[in-house]
Amino acid sequence: xxxxxxxxRIQTTTSGSFNAQVLDGKGPIAxxxxxxxxxxxxxxxPVLQQVAKLVESSxxxxxxxxxxEQELSERYEIQGTPTLIMxxxxxxxxRVEGPSPEVSSVLAExxxxxxx
Amino acid sequence: xxTPEQGKPILLFNDECGVCRRIAHxxxxxxxxxxxxxxxxxxxxxxxxxxPDLDIWDAYATIHxxxxxxxxxxxxxxxxxxxxxxxxxxWFTWSFxxxxxxxxxFQALLNLAYTILADVRxxxxxxxxxxxxxxxxxxxxxxxxxxxxxNPTPTPHFTSISPAKRRQRxxxx
Numbered sequence: 141x142x143x144x145x146x147x148x149r150i151q152t153t154t155s156g157s158f159n160a161q162v163l164d165g166k167g168p169i170a171x172x173x174x175x176x177x178x179x180x181x182x183x184x185x186p187v188l189q190q191v192a193k194l195v196e197s198s199x200x201x202x203x204x205x206x207x208x209e210q211e212l213s214e215r216y217e218i219q220g221t222p223t224l225i226m227x228x229x230x231x232x233x234x235r236v237e238g239p240s241p242e243v244s245s246v247l248a249e250x251x252x253x254x255x256x
Numbered sequence: 257x258x259t260p261e262q263g264k265p266i267l268l269f270n271d272e273c274g275v276c277r278r279i280a281h282x283x284x285x286x287x288x289x290x291x292x293x294x295x296x297x298x299x300x301x302x303x304x305x306x307x308p309d310l311d312i313w314d315a316y317a318t319i320h321x322x323x324x325x326x327x328x329x330x331x332x333x334x335x336x337x338x339x340x341x342x343x344x345x346x347w348f349t350w351s352f353x354x355x356x357x358x359x360x361x362f363q364a365l366l367n368l369a370y371t372i373l374a375d376v377r378x379x380x381x382x383x384x385x386x387x388x389x390x391x392x393x394x395x396x397x398x399x400x401x402x403x404x405x406x407n408p409t410p411t412p413h414f415t416s417i418s419p420a421k422r423r424q425r426x427x428x429x
Contacts, residue, residue, distance in 0.1 A: 176298055176312045177272035178415045179385045185313060206417075207298030220416035238414025 149192040153202040155211050161202060163230040168199040170250040171225050175207050178221040184241045191246045199250070226253040263324040264292050266306065267338060268315050271295035273382040275373075276319075286342045291321070318374070331374075332367030 226234035234253025321334035351362040378388040
């Protein structure tokens with residue numbers, strides 16, 4: 141059974157902290173909308189941890205638990221999980237639903253919107 | 257360590273899996289049992305307060321039974337304890353303790369049965385299971401084909417929010 145707990149590099153953001161951490165945040169930020177009961181989120185979790193480590197000098201990665209944060213989920217019209225939304229200086233610049241759970245794929249998905 | 261709920265074992269069940277909900281319902285309906293059922297839910301910290309070693313991702317992946325002494329039983333071992341607690345099934349659970357040179361054949365069979373059941377959950381309805389094991393995929397495909405549910409999936413690594421959950425979300429907001 142894979143363990144996902146060792147050194148969590150993805151900070152959980154809530155409706156209370158979302159504005160300060162994401163919308164008022166400077167630079168590239170990726171937010172994963174996820175649910176603990178989602179099998180695909182379970183698979184992508186260790187991959188996203190690796191990607192968060194690779195990009196930690198240039199990009200922040202947060203997670204939003206849609207089971208708890210329903211208002212945020214509504215606001216960003218989340219249709220399912222995992223959904224990654226990329227923000228640059230508070231504005232949405234990219235979005236991907238269900239990326240392939242490989243480091244190269246997720247890395248490309250969360251960095252490309254900032255390069256274009 | 258005593259669990260908060262009166263020192264009884266706590267069965268954590270996956271409330272986003274139809275098969276798991278049915279099993280939990282069956283346990284509930286099977287008469288007097290000393291086990292408390294609790295959906296895993298969304299709060300990782302609340303789960304960790306029950307047992308510091310309990311990880312919410314692991315809880316969704318495998319059945320967990322939290323014992324009053326602070327230990328946890330997983331998979332087939334947890335199922336054996338649940339069966340021991342139920343009036344209808346406890347009569348045969350002595351067999352799980354039978355050991356031959358340290359090997360428990362009936363417990364091993366139960367572990368295997370649990371593994372198979374966990375794998376085939378997506379066939380019988382598990383909204384949260386994700387991509388099924390390779391050996392289960394053809395069975396699920398055939399079931400969907402005959403059930404008329406074979407719709408093209410926009411992406412294979414994505415779990416759509418169920419209409420029921422979406423309705424619930426609208427009511428909450």
